Amino acid sequence: MEFYASLKSIAMHVPSERVKNAEFQQFLDTSDEWIEKRTGIKERRFANDGEKSSDLGVIAAKQAIERAHLTPKDIDLVVVATLSPDFLAMPSTACVLSAKLGIENKPAFDISAACTGFIYLLSVAKAYVESGMCENVLIVGAEKTSSVLDFKDRGTCILFGDGAGACVIGRTKCLKESVLDVQISANGNFSNYLYTPRTLKPTPFNAKEEALEPFLHMKGNEVFKLAVKTLLKDVEMILEKNALKPEDVRLFIPHQANFRIIQAVREHLDFKDEQVVLTVHKYGNTSAASIPMAMCEAYEKGRLKKGDLMLLDAFGGGLTWGSALVYFGG
Numbered sequence: 001m002e003f004y005a006s007l008k009s010i011a012m013h014v015p016s017e018r019v020k021n022a023e024f025q026q027f028l029d030t031s032d033e034w035i036e037k038r039t040g041i042k043e044r045r046f047a048n049d050g051e052k053s054s055d056l057g058v059i060a061a062k063q064a065i066e067r068a069h070l071t072p073k074d075i076d077l078v079v080v081a082t083l084s085p086d087f088l089a090m091p092s093t094a095c096v097l098s099a100k101l102g103i104e105n106k107p108a109f110d111i112s113a114a115c116t117g118f119i120y121l122l123s124v125a126k127a128y129v130e131s132g133m134c135e136n137v138l139i140v141g142a143e144k145t146s147s148v149l150d151f152k153d154r155g156t157c158i159l160f161g162d163g164a165g166a167c168v169i170g171r172t173k174c175l176k177e178s179v180l181d182v183q184i185s186a187n188g189n190f191s192n193y194l195y196t197p198r199t200l201k202p203t204p205f206n207a208k209e210e211a212l213e214p215f216l217h218m219k220g221n222e223v224f225k226l227a228v229k230t231l232l233k234d235v236e237m238i239l240e241k242n243a244l245k246p247e248d249v250r251l252f253i254p255h256q257a258n259f260r261i262i263q264a265v266r267e268h269l270d271f272k273d274e275q276v277v278l279t280v281h282k283y284g285n286t287s288a289a290s291i292p293m294a295m296c297e298a299y300e301k302g303r304l305k306k307g308d309l310m311l312l313d314a315f316g317g318g319l320t321w322g323s324a325l326v327y328f329g330g
Contacts, residue, residue: 004178005129006329007122008136008170010304011063012296013056014163014283015047021158028154035158036281040259044161044284046146052086054096056164057142060292061101065138067330068168072101075168076134078108079124081117081288083196083216083317084144085110097140114194115255115316116184117141117288118165122312122324123182125169140166141288148196150215159258160216161284165292170329176307177329183238184322190226194218194317227257227315228264231323235269235313238323246271248309249325251298255314256280256290265313277303287316304328 020043021032036042047056057080065072078101080094087093094108113120121139128134145160172178199214231254239245246252246269254262256279266276279294286293291312298304306328313323 003130003171003173004175005126005169006172006177007179007326008168009064009067009330010165010167010292010296010299011060011067012163012165012293013059014045014293015051015056017046017048018043019046024158027151030154030158039159040280041159041284042281045163047144047162051144053082053084053142053144053164054086054093054100056144056162057093057097057140057166058100060142060164060166061097061138061140064166064168068136068170070136070168072103074136075103075138076106077128077137078103078106078140079121079137080110080140080142081113081121082110082142083112083114083117083287084147093142097142113288113316113320114318115257115285115287115290116314116318116320116322117316118291119182119312119314119322119324120184120320122169122179122326123184123322126179126182129169129171135171137169138166139169140164141290141292143287143289145216145285145287148214148216150213153215155220156216156218159285161286163283163286163289163293165289165296167292172329176327178327180325180327181238181242182322182324183234184320186318186320188318190319192219193223193226193319224258224261226319227261230321231261231265231313231315232268234321234323235265235311238325239311242325244325249275249311250308251275251277251304251310253277253291253294253298253310253312255316256283256294257285257315306330
């Protein structure tokens, strides 16, 4: 019997600490007006010292499982997208999060696609469900980006925030409750535009190894220009591929990186204000968590209902990008 992957539930969690733009004036040459004008951001959330990405993610994940009317035992696979994992490379944040949920003896792994992470998660979950390998997949975008920021770098530290978003992807027989289409891509030739280096230390065999600080680095102007150009093309492609027009989409939910990027894409495609979901002013750029967090806000405010078609798009380090057409099946 044919079935499709379906987004059954959505949930989010953010730390309690609000950090307003004016607070950066204590240690940076900046202002509330400067930050908001350039980014659209008014505040963001930062986790405390004891919180990790998995801690944020597990709270969102528990609620997503409950909203899907499931228990952790019903989850067949856990996949986490993050650029701020609990550990450098192992164990994966997905393994840590699974243990906190009480999920044992099920596969769990991380993907690294930066701000495009949630679109990549949808692609993975769709493949596993529609192939018949899994019935219920838990996908989580969880970020403690504050842990990888250089707070001396005005160009990056004002942009990001911490948070998590989670979804359960299950099965449906109805096309209009499905993850209709996902397209993802990457080009590593631009990897030096946005990256986080490892800390390299000398060894007895190589005393000349350069020590680099493990902070996020970004060429802001280059990323901005390439993001707008790439996202416009990507969104146009997925709409054309599926014989859809912007007016056929109930909600346009872009990655919440910068209001100016969102506005450029919105204006080019002629989306109406009521179609666009914006949360960048409240949370800043929460990387892989940003789209599910925005989706959850729309759901909790009654803007997103069962059967509504969403257009998602994102662009991130790698460089990576992607878009998705998703009916809400919850």
